[in-house]
Amino acid sequence: MTRVINGIRIEEHTDQLYIRFPFALKDLFRASFKTSKWDSSAKAWTVKATTANKNKVAAWSATAEGAAADAVTLEETPFAEADLAKLRRDVARARQDIAAQRERAAAARAESARLTALFIELRKEVEAVRSDAAAAADELHAARQPALALCDELGVGAAIRTLAWFARKSIVLKADKGEFYAACQKLDAAHAEILGRLELNVPGLKLLGDVSVNRLDRLRELLALYEDDVLRGIDAD
Known part of the structure; x- marks a missing residue:
């Protein structure tokens, strides 16, 4: 309704x-x-x-x-003088607020410009570091190639496989000790040969060449580091 x-x-x-x-x-x-x-x-x-x-x-x-x-x-009643005064105060306050907002906006723009410039500089530094890292990787790769070729020539891979076979055992029998030390001597000789011919120190070869037949635990630790990459940690002598 x-x-x-x-x-x-x-x-x-x-x-x-x-x-x-x-x-x-x-x-x-x-x-x-x-x-x-x-x-x-x-x-x-x-x-x-x-x-x-x-x-x-x-x-x-x-x-x-x-x-x-x-x-x-x-x-419809006309404004009183007090109303006009209040209105003027409100307008003045609004102008102050606008001015403050403009100052904050200008400060924000300046900070944004500073951060942008800093970002550009940091990006240039990152690119330079990446370039240096790539160059170092290329140098290392170039240094490794002759050493790898010489390792193949000197039978390093076969010697490491022999030691890896012994590392899977609990002890080395007396009859097998000659083969164990022959592999160690081959690695020690390869270390000296690479150092003399290429002036590269291959610490893995030296450590494996010096391992004792009674320290199969130490042998296993070294193989864990160097079996897949015998040239790990090479440096110029």
């Missing part, structure tokens, strides 16, 4: 009253109906459809016409 009182439209639904009225009455309505809610889809204020609320809305609507006229009159 819909009623209209003094231009105020009241729609009654099962559990809600929908009230529509001029904007000038909003504060007056909210003061009278503190639990009211705005329904944006219906574009109306709502209160529960209780008997008390129905009577209260009807009574409020009957007296609202004069209140609306008073509200319009108040809105």
